[in-house]
Amino acid sequence: MKFDVLVDVRLRGGIADPAGATIERALPALGYDGVAGVTVGKTVRFTIEAADEAEASSRSEDLCASFLTNPVIEDATVTVNPAGESAEAGA
């Protein structure tokens, strides 16, 4: 059975986010005021073959902690859905 997986990675609190800081600093000059707290993260989407949702979830979490993120500086949220059911994770 196939599952759509969405891994949402963002920097942990307190870790410098130079990309976000650069965007935030640039916006007032570009005419956008009132924007604050800009942070930049990444997402990884994939489909995984597994017997059930629990297995898909545990393999994805494992994959995520081992290769997709750096747990020292990043937090990840893993969302697993049966393939095709979620526009969010799957499209």
Add this chain to the structure above:
Amino acid sequence: MKFDVLVDVRLRGGIADPAGATIERALPALGYDGVAGVTVGKTVRFTIEAADEAEASSRSEDLCASFLTNPVIEDATVTVNPAGESAEAGA
């Protein structure tokens, strides 16, 4: 009034995704089989000051199309929530 905004950016269909392809190619050698369709995207989170949700949404969409994404190769989904209400966009 403040709103939490989440901009989810992903490559349009048909655009080469070298980061995703590299991850996908590496996984079998690392012991993860059955993973396919790997794509990598980015997220930008920020808070915006606006009179109401409609204004927050239109300013965010505008910002997103002008500076945060390249609409030629990327699709973006903008999610706006009143500040503090959504763990997803705000934490």
